Amino acid sequence: MHFNSGVANKLAFLLTDGGAFNGQTVVGLGITPVAELLYEAQVNLLVPASDFYDLDAVLLQAANNLAWPPGAFDSLQRARSAVEITGVVNPATLFQDDFEGGFPGSWQVSVGTFWGSDTSGVTWGQSTYRKLEGNASAYCAAAGTSPPLPGTMYPPHMDGWMVYGPFSLAQAPTVQAAWAEFDLFLDIEYPFDEVFWGVSLDGQNFDGFAVSPGPDGLTPGWVHEVFNFKEVQSTPVLGQGQVWFAFNFRSDQVVEYEGTYVDSFKLHRSPSPSGQVIPGSPPSPQPAPPPVVVTTGRRASGAVTLE
Numbered sequence: 362m363h364f365n366s367g368v369a370n371k372l373a374f375l376l377t378d379g380g381a382f383n384g385q386t387v388v389g390l391g392i393t394p395v396a397e398l399l400y401e402a403q404v405n406l407l408v409p410a411s412d413f414y415d416l417d418a419v420l421l422q423a424a425n426n427l428a429w430p431p432g433a434f435d436s437l438q439r440a441r442s443a444v445e446i447t448g449v450v451n452p453a454t455l456f457q458d459d460f461e462g463g464f465p466g467s468w469q470v471s472v473g474t475f476w477g478s479d480t481s482g483v484t485w486g487q488s489t490y491r492k493l494e495g496n497a498s499a500y501c502a503a504a505g506t507s508p509p510l511p512g513t514m515y516p517p518h519m520d521g522w523m524v525y526g527p528f529s530l531a532q533a534p535t536v537q538a539a540w541a542e543f544d545l546f547l548d549i550e551y552p553f554d555e556v557f558w559g560v561s562l563d564g565q566n567f568d569g570f571a572v573s574p575g576p577d578g579l580t581p582g583w584v585h586e587v588f589n590f591k592e593v594q595s596t597p598v599l600g601q602g603q604v605w606f607a608f609n610f611r612s613d614q615v616v617e618y619e620g621t622y623v624d625s626f627k628l629h630r631s632p633s634p635s636g637q638v639i640p641g642s643p644p645s646p647q648p649a650p651p652p653v654v655v656t657t658g659r660r661a662s663g664a665v666t667l668e
């Protein structure tokens with residue numbers, strides 16, 4: 362668990378003692394309810410993959426779980442506004458996939474060109490070997506050219522893509538927050554093999570996080586990830602009519618492990634769009650052209666560490 366930010370401390374301080382900050386005046390609630398709130402958020406709603414932005418998605422839920430009275434809710438809203446993590450009100454789920462149905466379904470799966478002619482040709486597919494819930498998940502090396510047997514190892518020279526989109530974040534009312542939420546199981550070679558997730562405005566150039574969990578490439582079982590699109594400031598997708606989301610798995614030339622699984626994928630926006638929710642485009646009957654460019658300074662392995 363890491364709320365690796367003085368901002369979270371400021372939020373807790375404001376809620377506890379009250380005060381004026383960033384144009385907001387917060388009535389203090391005292392230590393006990395704030396401790397209960399953060400405990401609920403950390404222990405019951407956040408898990409190890411969470412980061413500071415996850416607070417945005419869970420603080421109100423935590424307060425709701427604890428049956429906070431309106432006055433305390435008001436303090437929480439003001440404290441959230443003061444530290445600028447507002448935006449999650451009346452959220453809607455734009456798309457979700459538990460990977461139980463036919464794969465790839467709404468995803469476009471492809472092999473990228475990072476390794477050129479050396480590519481393994483293996484990419485994401487459906488697996489029943491590991492799953493968080495139900496009978497299946499998405500596995501980084503379950504499809505393509507001669508995928509490995511379930512529960513064995515991904516091949517070297519992988520560049521497997523799984524892309525969803527385009528979906529719209531432009532429907533009224535104005536989007537205040539949008540995020541993806543999913544669960545991961547990682548067993549990969551740290552720090553040379555990695556899984557990446559990110560967003561794009563053209564379906565080709567993705568910006569996000571590459572993860573190779575240190576020190577051993579393993580997550581402690583399944584971990585929950587909340588990827589707030591505000592984290593990717595160089596690709597501002599809020600308000601855009603065509604947005605793509607992707608997972609990418611890359612392995613280098615030597616040393617392989619079991620790989621990466623994804624389950625319980627959800628795509629959210631806040632507030633909910635007025636009228637009918639249109640969950641992106643229908644699945645394409647044509648193979649998608651491989652997205653090959655990842656434009657992020659955070660592509661470096663280990664830039665984000667699951668712990």
Ligand SMILES: [Ca+2]
Nearest residue numbers: 459494495497
């Ligand atoms: Ca599942």
Ligand SMILES: [Ca+2]
Nearest residue numbers: 550613615616
């Ligand atoms: Ca490797």
